[in-house]
Amino acid sequence: MRNIMITIEYKGTNYYGFQRQSDRLSVQGCLEDAIYKITSEKVNLTYSGRTDAGVHALGQVANFYTNIRIPIEKIPGAINSKLPDDIRVIDAKEVSLEFHARYHAKRKRYKYIVLNSKYKRPIYNDISYFVKYDLDIDKMIQESRHLIGTHDFKGFMSTGSSVKTTIRTIYEVELKKEGDLIILEIEGNGFLYNMVRIIVGTLIDIGRGRIKSSLKDIIESNDRKKAGNTADSKGLFLQKVYY
Incomplete structure (x- = not known):
């Protein structure tokens, strides 16, 4: 099991906030769907904090657990290939299994x-x-x-x-x-x-x-x-x- 921390940039105009919603388009929903397409794993992103509808991010941070063996430097490109143009993973790092994007933010x-x-x-x-x-x-x-x-x-x-x-x-x-x-x-x-x-x-x-x-x-x-x-x-x- 690996714990992957990703840094995300997005334009929030077309989204009802970061947090996944059952009936509305969200940044989290797009990211989790993209990760599923490349890993066949249903992940639950942990994120540093929610952003509201229309809010943008230059450096949102999230993490997820996965069993995939894709080299860490190739993970952003793989996820991005399944994302809309207004969301991009700009960095990825493998972190300890204990890392939590929200609780460990200083x-x-x-x-x-x-x-x-x-x-x-x-x-x-x-x-x-x-x-x-x-x-x-x-x-x-x-x-x-x-x-x-x-x-x-x-x-x-x-x-x-x-x-x-x-x-x-x-x-x-x-x-x-x-x-x-x-x-x-x-x-x-x-x-x-x-x-x-x-x-x-x-x-x-x-x-x-x-x-x-x-x-x-x-x-x-x-x-x-x-x-x-x-x-x-x-x-x-x-x-x-x-x-």
Whole structure:
């Protein structure tokens, strides 16, 4: 028996999230079907965490058990030959039988792209959140620094999730403007349901002047109503998982 860890890149536009669903197209479903076609084994992928409908990934990680003897360097190509063009396995490693893609993850890094221009740009339609309003980027950058550290992010979680604790540690935040794009990169030991999208929505509302409160005060309030809207899923990318 072998335990194979794969790194996956996908464009989430056509999928109802990563997690397999009985009646809807999912990234996990496509991967498991592709693996079955090359191994004749029904595998159950373990993954670092689910991504919602429309969310993309540059470095999702999953693992599966198999008896196939295909050389490890040939596994990505074999799986990819059975996948649609918007999903690709970009790396594969053989790991210990105890490795678990979710439980052994130490930290994750996400990227979020905002298109801040007068008009929509077709090339960015599926991979960014369009905001036509003028934004105070310097204010947004200044406020984003309050995210760093260990905080209770209860006010930045959507309903519908049960977790033991809402305390998370953010190690790094980078917010920058490149032409018409505003890019947020954030790295932490874990993220609550829709946490990154709510952070982005809050920073946008701060940049528009709709929210006058400091992000520090909003975090300390633990009140979801004081934070901003949940930004669109299509601007979000799971960038990297660290082990």
